[in-house]
Amino acid sequence: MAEATATGTTSEEWQPKIVMFCCNWCSYGGADSAGMGRFQQPPTVRVIRVMCSGRMDPVFILNAFLEGADGVIFSGCHIGDCHYVNGNYKATIKYKFLKAMVNELGLEDERLKLDWISASEGERYANVVTEFTEQIKKVGPSPLKPEGVV
Amino acid sequence: MENEEPRIGVFVCECGVNIGGYLDTQAVADYALTLPNVVHTKVNKFTCADSGQAEIQAGIKEHNLNRVVVASCTPRTHEPTFRACCKEAGVNPYQFEFVNIRDQCSWIHMWDWEGATAKAKDLVRMGVARSRLLEPLDESSVPVDQNVLVIGAGVAGMQAAIDFGDMGYNVYLVEKGPSIGGRMARFDKVFPTNDCSICILGPKMVEVARNKNINIMSYSEVTDVDGFVGNFEVTVLHKPRYLDTDICTGCGACQEVCPVELPSEFNENFGIRKAIYIPFPQAVPMRAVLDKDNCIGCKACEKACEAGAIRYDQEPIYEKLKVGVITVAVGMDAFDPLPHNNYGYGLYDNVITTMEFERLLNAAGPTGGHVVRPSDAVEPITVGFINCVGSRDVNENIYCSGGVCCMFSIKNAQLLKEKRPETNHYIFYMDIRSTMRGFEEAYNRARDLGVKFIRGKPVEITEKENGNIVVRVEDTLKGEIVNVELDLLVLGTGLVPNEGISEMGSILKLPRSADGFLTELHPKLAPVDTTTDGVFVAGCAAGPRDIAYATAHGSATAGRATRLLSVGSAPIMGITARIDEDKCVVCGVCVDKCPYGVFEIVGTNGDRRINVVEALCKGCGTCVTACPTGALEQSHFKNDQVLAQVRNVFQYGGE
Ligand SMILES: Cc1cc2nc3c(=O)[nH]c(=O)nc-3n(C[C@H](O)[C@H](O)[C@H](O)COP(=O)(O)OP(=O)(O)OC[C@H]3O[C@@H](n4cnc5c(N)ncnc54)[C@H](O)[C@@H]3O)c2cc1C
Numbered sequence: 001m002a003e004a005t006a007t008g009t010t011s012e013e014w015q016p017k018i019v020m021f022c023c024n025w026c027s028y029g030g031a032d033s034a035g036m037g038r039f040q041q042p043p044t045v046r047v048i049r050v051m052c053s054g055r056m057d058p059v060f061i062l063n064a065f066l067e068g069a070d071g072v073i074f075s076g077c078h079i080g081d082c083h084y085v086n087g088n089y090k091a092t093i094k095y096k097f098l099k100a101m102v103n104e105l106g107l108e109d110e111r112l113k114l115d116w117i118s119a120s121e122g123e124r125y126a127n128v129v130t131e132f133t134e135q136i137k138k139v140g141p142s143p144l145k146p147e148g149v150v
Numbered sequence: 151m152e153n154e155e156p157r158i159g160v161f162v163c164e165c166g167v168n169i170g171g172y173l174d175t176q177a178v179a180d181y182a183l184t185l186p187n188v189v190h191t192k193v194n195k196f197t198c199a200d201s202g203q204a205e206i207q208a209g210i211k212e213h214n215l216n217r218v219v220v221a222s223c224t225p226r227t228h229e230p231t232f233r234a235c236c237k238e239a240g241v242n243p244y245q246f247e248f249v250n251i252r253d254q255c256s257w258i259h260m261w262d263w264e265g266a267t268a269k270a271k272d273l274v275r276m277g278v279a280r281s282r283l284l285e286p287l288d289e290s291s292v293p294v295d296q297n298v299l300v301i302g303a304g305v306a307g308m309q310a311a312i313d314f315g316d317m318g319y320n321v322y323l324v325e326k327g328p329s330i331g332g333r334m335a336r337f338d339k340v341f342p343t344n345d346c347s348i349c350i351l352g353p354k355m356v357e358v359a360r361n362k363n364i365n366i367m368s369y370s371e372v373t374d375v376d377g378f379v380g381n382f383e384v385t386v387l388h389k390p391r392y393l394d395t396d397i398c399t400g401c402g403a404c405q406e407v408c409p410v411e412l413p414s415e416f417n418e419n420f421g422i423r424k425a426i427y428i429p430f431p432q433a434v435p436m437r438a439v440l441d442k443d444n445c446i447g448c449k450a451c452e453k454a455c456e457a458g459a460i461r462y463d464q465e466p467i468y469e470k471l472k473v474g475v476i477t478v479a480v481g482m483d484a485f486d487p488l489p490h491n492n493y494g495y496g497l498y499d500n501v502i503t504t505m506e507f508e509r510l511l512n513a514a515g516p517t518g519g520h521v522v523r524p525s526d527a528v529e530p531i532t533v534g535f536i537n538c539v540g541s542r543d544v545n546e547n548i549y550c551s552g553g554v555c556c557m558f559s560i561k562n563a564q565l566l567k568e569k570r571p572e573t574n575h576y577i578f579y580m581d582i583r584s585t586m587r588g589f590e591e592a593y594n595r596a597r598d599l600g601v602k603f604i605r606g607k608p609v610e611i612t613e614k615e616n617g618n619i620v621v622r623v624e625d626t627l628k629g630e631i632v633n634v635e636l637d638l639l640v641l642g643t644g645l646v647p648n649e650g651i652s653e654m655g656s657i658l659k660l661p662r663s664a665d666g667f668l669t670e671l672h673p674k675l676a677p678v679d680t681t682t683d684g685v686f687v688a689g690c691a692a693g694p695r696d697i698a699y700a701t702a703h704g705s706a707t708a709g710r711a712t713r714l715l716s717v718g719s720a721p722i723m724g725i726t727a728r729i730d731e732d733k734c735v736v737c738g739v740c741v742d743k744c745p746y747g748v749f750e751i752v753g754t755n756g757d758r759r760i761n762v763v764e765a766l767c768k769g770c771g772t773c774v775t776a777c778p779t780g781a782l783e784q785s786h787f788k789n790d791q792v793l794a795q796v797r798n799v800f801q802y803g804g805e
């Protein structure tokens with residue numbers, strides 16, 4: 001149940017900026033379900049919709065970090081549930097490659113997350129966002145963030 | 151159009167107070183006007199309403215807009231509306247961009263006005279950046295296969311199947327259980343009019359069986375659905391009944407001789423069934439089913455079966471079907487009070503659920519219609535009913551089961567009172583929700599019969615040595631604590647989502663609401679549509695409701711789906727992969743990345759090239775990420791379009 005906890009942001013507290021890629025069929029639907037269920041979460045995530053997690057181009061994610069993202073989540077349907085058979089499986093292969101790239105860029109492992117969220121998992125969606133935000137707050141602002149960028 | 155300088159209009163929706171109450175919509179609109187190429191902004195009370203759409207169209211005309219951005223709710227429900235609106239006013243539907251500031255802002259940051267407003271501005275900036283790069287696309291359509299799949303054969307699914315069948319379409323009616331009929335087949339009588347349930351359901355079941363256009367696939371499950379509107383490829387698992395259903399006559403000789411006795415699920419585990427059994431006397435199809443898990447292999451049934459129908463070595467069969475539209479009608483469950491021992495259930499013998507009571511009251515049930523209490527099989531004199539068990543309860547489910555449990559308690563008290571006038575009845579309730587037609591009359595009838603209503607939520611249930619149950623409750627109307635001693639206590643368990651709902655959720659990618667039931671496309675205006683085109687939902691799968699409502703729902707899905715079937719084609723998205731032959735080096739990487747076989751290498755040597763069968767492309771974009779030369783692009787999700795969004799998540803030095 002949506003707990004009536006205010007996620008109010010005090011001006012002093014640093015708020016990370018997180019880019020989240022969602023596939024249209026599951027995870028974007030999960031975000032909608034979170035909205036419909038009024039599952040409160042910190043306002044740290046900016047969602048970009050793609051049709052399938054298989055569309056996740058490593059370029060998108062590396063660009064997000066270079067532009068100033070403190071963290072990136074990419075999310076699709078649970079394995080076996082992809083609307084296009086197995087795009088999410090192909091995404092897992094890219095994820096492994098991306099993890100290595102992220103390290104090479106001098107970023108911490110914790111800044112990149114892959115998670116499967118179905119269209120019905122509104123509450124879980126909110127939890128993923130909340131927990132990832134906490135995790136990023138712990139590691140702090142991205143060292144790659146260009147100066148002056150918010 | 152393509153090379154025209156973008157002229158973007160941004161429309162910010164207040165959605166009544168849904169958005170306007172939680173963030174500063176005017177500030178978002180003002181901010182949008184500072185962005186490059188934005189020439190017009192407007193805050194609308196309801197952008198999707200007629201007035202809002204008129205404002206978009208007026209904006210397009212007055213400001214000569216060639217792109218439109220709406221910041222409101224979700225594209226999953228409202229994109230078609232706004233695309234059509236743009237198209238009407240001369241803007242290509244694919245040069246419309248959706249920004250979601252409701253599900254992604256106002257509703258999830260309800261107590262953070264500043265944070266939600268700032269985020270909405272970011273999202274609008276991202277949307278505007280993407281909009282600038284959007285290209286016009288053509289919409290295409292696909293043929294709609296004329297076969298229909300209905301999943302679940304309760305009253306809702308049966309009604310859908312009958313309507314589709316009567317309209318001349320071939321229907322596959324897939325039912326998980328060994329018989330059609332659903333939950334209604336197990337009730338004695340049904341509120342509000344208290345007709346005999348099987349007497350009205352039985353003929354409908356026969357009607358389904360007789361309908362030449364309906365293929366009943368009982369004891370079967372849908373395991374996989376691929377494809378899209380008009381062209382679904384469905385895999386159905388036919389579970390083995392371990393007998394030849396073409397030969398079995400349903401005579402029941404097998405169950406007479408079978409030595410294995412098991413609790414009867416149909417009778418809520420009162421009474422027994424055998425390891426081979428006929429589901430219930432009115433079952434359709436009237437065929438036996440062998441429960442292999444409990445079969446001891448004595449082969450008594452094989453000897454008893456004169457028709458020679460038994461097949462111990464039957465295997466599961468997977469069948470592929472092609473259908474154009476799908477109705478999901480998988481129903482619900484009743485709340486299970488066992489895990490938490492709600493109101494002593496599972497601890498005290500004489501606390502039972504309504505479903506159990508229904509079976510005891512049923513003349514065809516395990517006791518021949520005599521309601522007896524489990525501890526000593528004595529017919530009770532004083533019976534209590536607690537409403538809202540598992541519903542309207544922060545520890546279980548917060549929702550109300552739609553008045554269904556209020557009404558079934560009223561029904562059952564009445565029925566037993568009529569059968570045995572010497573009995574006394576108490577209904578413990580929080581509120582009586584007798585909202586539908588004929589419900590209030592049923593409530594009054596129960597009062598006139600002498601059923602006592604005590605307004606209060608019982609706080610303590612205890613068992614006496616003789617098996618009697620004492621309910622301690624505050625009668626909130628009198629303001630006093632009372633202890634009521636009962637011979638039998640019946641828990642009015644609410645309606646909850648079942649396993650079928652979660653299965654459908656994942657197989658068909660249907661979202662579920664916070665209550666766990668399937669979500670309609672729109673709760674008011676598209677109550678049987680879903681976010682997946684060509685898939686419709688009927689009955690309790692989309693939330694608790696009574697039989698009349700579930701039946702109407704079933705018909706409604708047939709009506710909605712027939713729009714597609716009768717036209718024979720459905721519009722589909724113009725989002726596909728396109729190849730730039732100048733950049734393609736025919737490496738062939740894309741060929742096995744595509745799950746639909748869109749690409750093939752044709753020609754030899756110097757003449758080799760990739761042939762693209764665009765009609766097969768479903769637009770996932772997976773191939774695009776694999777192409778090493780950038781020859782492949784996904785229209786509407788081109789690299790530069792997505793990257794523009796990525797870049798615009800951020801900005802230098804605030805505003
Ligand atoms: C105790 C009780 C008493 C009630 N009394 C009344 C009453 O008196 N009057 C009234 O109007 N309403 C009453 N109701 C409500 C009534 O039961 C529902 O309105 C009605 O059954 C809804 O029909 P349905 O077809 O949506 O679902 P169901 O009747 O639940 O049918 C769903 C069908 O789908 C099948 N199924 C499930 N999963 C799958 C799957 N994965 N694949 C294939 N098939 C599947 C099930 O086996 C079932 O046959 C009562 C409910 C309860 C719990």
Ligand code: SF4
Pocket residue numbers: 393397398399400401402403404405437438454455456457458459460
């Ligand atoms: S299996 Fe044979 S005995 Fe059993 S019901 Fe069918 S025909 Fe009768």
Ligand code: SF4
Pocket residue numbers: 726727743744745746747748749766767768769770771772773774784
């Ligand atoms: S986008 Fe590419 S991989 Fe996906 S269906 Fe179309 S051609 Fe196949």
Ligand code: FES
Pocket residue numbers: 023024025026027051052053054075076077081082083084086087088
């Ligand atoms: S559609 Fe969700 S991961 Fe492919």
